[in-house]
Amino acid sequence: MFLNRVLKLGLGLMSIAVFSQEKVEIIKDSIKENNLDEVVVTATRTKRQLSSLPMPVTLVSKEQIQKSGSVRLRDIILEQTGIVMVSDFGGSEGVQMQGIAADYTLIMIDGVPLVGRVSGNIDLSRLTVNNIKQIEIVKGPSSSLYGSEAMGGVINIITEQPKEGQFKGAFHVLTRGGARNELDINTNIVSKKNKFGIIAGINLNSSGGFDLSPEEPTNKTTNPHQNFTGNLKLSYDFSDKITAEISNRLFTQNIFVGENKNEVTDFNINAKVRHEISSKWELDYQFYATEYKTESIFNGETSLFDRSLYRPEIKAKYNFENSNIIAGVGGNYDALERSFFNGRKNFEAHYIFGQYDFNPIDKMNIVVGFRYDTSNKYQSAFSPKLSANYKFNNWITAKASVGKGFKVPDFRQLFFNFRNTNGGYVVLGTQTIHELYPNVAGIDRVQKELKPESSIGYNFGFQLKPLSNLGVNINLFRNDFTDLIDTFDTQLNPSDLDLNNGTRTFSYRNIAEVYTQGIEVEFNYRLNNNIKLLGGYQFLDTGNKEEEALIKKGEVFFRRTPTSPSEQLTLSNYYGLANRSKHTGNFKVFYENFEYDFSANIRGIYRSEYALFDTNNSRGIIDKYDNFVSDNLQLNMSIEKTFFELMNVQFGIDNLLNEEGLDNKQLFSNNDTVLRLGRTYYTRIQFNF
Amino acid sequence: MKNFKSILTAIIIAFVFTSCSDNEKPVIKPVASQTIENLAAPASGHGGKYTGAFAKFSFKEGKVVTGDNWDIAFRATEIIVNGGEKGKVLEDIDRTGQASLAIVNGTFASVKEVPTNASFKQDTTTALAIPTGSNNGWYSYAGPPTHAINPIAGKVIVVKTIEGNYVKMEILSYYKDKDASNPANGRHYTFNYVYNPNVGDKSFQ
Numbered sequence: 001m002f003l004n005r006v007l008k009l010g011l012g013l014m015s016i017a018v019f020s021q022e023k024v025e026i027i028k029d030s031i032k033e034n035n036l037d038e039v040v041v042t043a044t045r046t047k048r049q050l051s052s053l054p055m056p057v058t059l060v061s062k063e064q065i066q067k068s069g070s071v072r073l074r075d076i077i078l079e080q081t082g083i084v085m086v087s088d089f090g091g092s093e094g095v096q097m098q099g100i101a102a103d104y105t106l107i108m109i110d111g112v113p114l115v116g117r118v119s120g121n122i123d124l125s126r127l128t129v130n131n132i133k134q135i136e137i138v139k140g141p142s143s144s145l146y147g148s149e150a151m152g153g154v155i156n157i158i159t160e161q162p163k164e165g166q167f168k169g170a171f172h173v174l175t176r177g178g179a180r181n182e183l184d185i186n187t188n189i190v191s192k193k194n195k196f197g198i199i200a201g202i203n204l205n206s207s208g209g210f211d212l213s214p215e216e217p218t219n220k221t222t223n224p225h226q227n228f229t230g231n232l233k234l235s236y237d238f239s240d241k242i243t244a245e246i247s248n249r250l251f252t253q254n255i256f257v258g259e260n261k262n263e264v265t266d267f268n269i270n271a272k273v274r275h276e277i278s279s280k281w282e283l284d285y286q287f288y289a290t291e292y293k294t295e296s297i298f299n300g301e302t303s304l305f306d307r308s309l310y311r312p313e314i315k316a317k318y319n320f321e322n323s324n325i326i327a328g329v330g331g332n333y334d335a336l337e338r339s340f341f342n343g344r345k346n347f348e349a350h351y352i353f354g355q356y357d358f359n360p361i362d363k364m365n366i367v368v369g370f371r372y373d374t375s376n377k378y379q380s381a382f383s384p385k386l387s388a389n390y391k392f393n394n395w396i397t398a399k400a401s402v403g404k405g406f407k408v409p410d411f412r413q414l415f416f417n418f419r420n421t422n423g424g425y426v427v428l429g430t431q432t433i434h435e436l437y438p439n440v441a442g443i444d445r446v447q448k449e450l451k452p453e454s455s456i457g458y459n460f461g462f463q464l465k466p467l468s469n470l471g472v473n474i475n476l477f478r479n480d481f482t483d484l485i486d487t488f489d490t491q492l493n494p495s496d497l498d499l500n501n502g503t504r505t506f507s508y509r510n511i512a513e514v515y516t517q518g519i520e521v522e523f524n525y526r527l528n529n530n531i532k533l534l535g536g537y538q539f540l541d542t543g544n545k546e547e548e549a550l551i552k553k554g555e556v557f558f559r560r561t562p563t564s565p566s567e568q569l570t571l572s573n574y575y576g577l578a579n580r581s582k583h584t585g586n587f588k589v590f591y592e593n594f595e596y597d598f599s600a601n602i603r604g605i606y607r608s609e610y611a612l613f614d615t616n617n618s619r620g621i622i623d624k625y626d627n628f629v630s631d632n633l634q635l636n637m638s639i640e641k642t643f644f645e646l647m648n649v650q651f652g653i654d655n656l657l658n659e660e661g662l663d664n665k666q667l668f669s670n671n672d673t674v675l676r677l678g679r680t681y682y683t684r685i686q687f688n689f
Numbered sequence: 690m691k692n693f694k695s696i697l698t699a700i701i702i703a704f705v706f707t708s709c710s711d712n713e714k715p716v717i718k719p720v721a722s723q724t725i726e727n728l729a730a731p732a733s734g735h736g737g738k739y740t741g742a743f744a745k746f747s748f749k750e751g752k753v754v755t756g757d758n759w760d761i762a763f764r765a766t767e768i769i770v771n772g773g774e775k776g777k778v779l780e781d782i783d784r785t786g787q788a789s790l791a792i793v794n795g796t797f798a799s800v801k802e803v804p805t806n807a808s809f810k811q812d813t814t815t816a817l818a819i820p821t822g823s824n825n826g827w828y829s830y831a832g833p834p835t836h837a838i839n840p841i842a843g844k845v846i847v848v849k850t851i852e853g854n855y856v857k858m859e860i861l862s863y864y865k866d867k868d869a870s871n872p873a874n875g876r877h878y879t880f881n882y883v884y885n886p887n888v889g890d891k892s893f894q
Binding site for chain 2: 555556557558559562563564565566567568616617618669670
């Protein structure tokens with residue numbers, strides 16, 4: 001019944017498409033130009049044309065963000081190939097890329113990182129897409145340029161740059177209803193006159209939150225919130241050679257948890273001076289500071305989390321005729337003050353990096369880079385990366401890259417001092433435990449200086465353009481992680497630590513080795529001037545090497561049902577890591593009618609089944625017979641009409657099929673992470689001037 | 690039902706096999722697979738501080754007994770063996786026999802005889818032969834919200850009975866009618882066992 005309606009709508013659109021064929025000859029050219037205009041900066045820290053890069057990079061344009069009705073970064077990121085939003089038990093949500101958890105993906109604005117992770121996740125709803133020019137996603141380790149956390153890749157938000165003589169602005173109001181309500185009010189101006197540029201914006205976003213399990217009214221799935229984002233970027237061109245820019249962003253949010261109010265403040269300031277000494281030499285001076293602070297009240301007690309980062313950096317670029325070198329040096333001054341820590345903790349780290357980008361022959365591009373990070377609190381890290389591509393002919397290019405990634409131990413792993421004496425356990429960071437009990441028997445089981453977690457990532461693929469209107473990207477990837485940090489029972493004698501008899505003391509150590517591998521295929525096809533099709537698919541296989549070794553030794557047993565006789569687990573029944581779906585995909589149809597100035601699109605996002613944890617007592621190992629969260633297809637659509645190039649009206653429906661995942665309630669009771677937000681409707685009215 | 694059928698088949702095959710060899714060889718009694726369902730093991734108290742009478746079980750009799758002829762006994766999650774010393778658990782009872790047991794890793798079917806390296810233990814004043822606590826002995830505790838007690842997969846308990854016979858057993862459920870959805874169903878054991886009626890014979894086939 002429903003499908004019928006969709007089909008009719010589709011046919012309707014098609015027929016309109018046929019009608020409006022004629023008018024578009026002129027526009028054709030501008031589209032081609034657009035394609036050439038696809039310049040990205042994240043992959044090499046220099047401007048490069050997207051199609052010329054030797055590593056996998058995805059570009060999400062402002063146009064796509066706008067047409068998809070996205071107002072927060074989360075809304076648009078979850079529609080990208082190979083990216084999955086994973087919900088954690090604490091209610092936070094993070095990006096998984098190439099099967100790699102959110103902890104290992106760096107989220108940046110204009111090349112500098114956001115801080116303030118909750119359970120390893122940066123909340124992408126924190127970021128408005130206001131003032132975004134484009135989003136660049138680099139897959140595979142990028143620590144050679146960006147250091148810690150860039151193991152799975154980086155998501156870099158590029159903000160707008162004003163052009164001389166430009167003055168434009170926009171104001172929009174988006175209201176959403178249905179399974180969740182939301183109000184997003186946004187205004188911004190972009191201007192540049194007499195070498196003085198200004199970009200300013202204000203965004204207000206609020207929602208009443210929602211509860212996916214209303215039968216359990218004590219905890220809402222997402223609590224009501226109200227937030228404000230203000231951003232201001234000022235730039236001045238002192239001359240053709242010297243430009244300066246200072247960019248500020250302030251985000252404040254109140255989250256209402258029952259009677260209580262939790263406050264979040266996120267502030268960044270990024271100052272840059274660029275000096276073109278000659279046509280060959282360029283120097284960039286940068287100073288970045290950010291603070292992320294939360295104050296939450298839980299059970300009448302205030303808990304504090306105050307994270308800050310200061311980063312000065314100098315980068316030099318030297319251009320040869322057909323190649324360039326960049327080199328840089330910088331420092332990271334991190335600090336965290338939070339409840340369950342003994343005072344304020346600081347990290348100090350320094351780094352140098354370098355990169356050589358050259359074309360040994362016409363058809364080949366090679367980028368080789370490295371970075372060396374050294375710190376006073378953890379062991380140093382060296383991260384090289386090598387990428388190359390070869391252009392066989394006009395329509396086929398091969399790409400390969402290999403790189404190392406790392407993530408420094410986080411503050412919690414070093415400085416946690418958490419005591420749950422009623423629960424019979426304490427968790428101490430490796431530095432804390434050595435400071436408190438330096439001479440206790442067995443303390444040598446805890447290594448005071450943790451090693452950074454590290455990975456090697458391989459990407460190999462092809463970029464195909466068999467037709468002028470069809471592009472296909474194929475990429476095979478493999479990521480090997482070592483020294484992942486995990487908690488362990490230190491088995492220290494409780495009486496030595498003045499703890500009650502039977503209390504277990506946990507700390508952290510470098511232990512786990514995991515891998516993720518798979519293939520990603522993406523295509524974009526321009527059917528005609530009105531209709532564009534985009535699609536992507538990722539097959540993913542993951543595993544924990546120790547778990548596999550245990551299974552090989554025949555030491556793991558499981559039960560098909562909770563009470564059936566136990567059986568020995570074999571590798572063929574091993575599933576891999578939690579929260580990983582073997583198949584994910586998306587398919588998008590964008591339609592544009594130039595005659596009547598309107599556009600429409602429908603986007604489908606699919607995720608196959610995945611496990612949350614071991615449910616059949618097989619030593620925490622996930623096998624085929626565990627309980628799985630069922631697969632999920634989400635359809636989103638929107639239509640937009642422009643009036644007199646002045647006003648846009650957009651109407652959209654997210655989760656058209658109202659897929660709520662209610663069948664998962666049977667297997668996972670009291671667990672909102674297995675449920676999906678139902679259908680929502682939104683309307684956006686935007687004025688452009 | 691399926692279980693019952695296979696047990697029946699096993700009994701019949703065993704019976705036919707032994708009847709054939711009746712005349713020529715010394716009598717070898719058949720090894721049979723049994724299932725005990727909903728053996729009640731009530732107790733007072735919580736969280737490892739249990740009191741009250743043990744449900745004593747004899748493998749030879751194949752049922753709960755009241756006398757001293759028990760091999761192992763159950764009280765909530767505690768399982769004791771009739772051999773060694775009393776004193777580890779509250780209101781402990783005398784060990785009147787010399788039974789012992791070993792925990793063997795494997796599936797029930799894969800334990801075809803008593804492994805040569807099996808380490809048989811008796812209860813002591815400081816530790817039970819099947820250690821108490823989550824993931825130490827036969828079960829794991831799921832914690833909130835379910836608080837379920839689940840038998841650890843791949844743990845086969847091999848018992849040497851008071852009379853010197855060997856038994857292998859696998860605990861399948863701690864809940865009445867195997868229904869773990871209601872915690873009140875707890876303290877009811879369902880387990881499979883194979884008892885070799887020939888004293889000292891280590892085979893389970």
